[in-house]
Amino acid sequence: MRVALIPMRVKAGDFDANWAEFERRFSEALTYNPHFVVFPEYCLTGFEEWDFSGAGLYDEIVERVSSLARKAGVYVVFGLLEPYKNCVYNSALLIGRNGGVLLKHRKFQEPTSSAPATR
Secondary structure (H helix, E strand, O other), X not given: OOXXXXXXXXXXXXXXXXXXXXXXXXXXXXXXXXXXXXXXXXXXXXXXXXXXXXHHHHHHHHHHHHHHHHHHOOEEXXXXXXXXXOEEEEEEEEEOOOOOEEEEEEXXXXXXXXXXXXX
């Protein structure tokens, strides 16, 4: 089993720049024929304390990453802000080779004005 662990510099609040870097790093990783490509948390939105705007991109992010995984036939693991009920979670997703979400882990609830802190 080959796993590509991808470090990347993330710009908070700059989805377009982060997506370009994500795609570049993803393509680079594919040259090593990995089974899994693993990215850091908040890799597409960045995160600054109390800024949960990246959660609004959840569906678009999952769709884009799923498409890459499906086309390349690899598993992708990455972290992002996930809106769920009236909270925002720091979640990790495992996207399967077919592009489906195989696993979702809600690491912890981010404290917001509408939800109490859980840390």
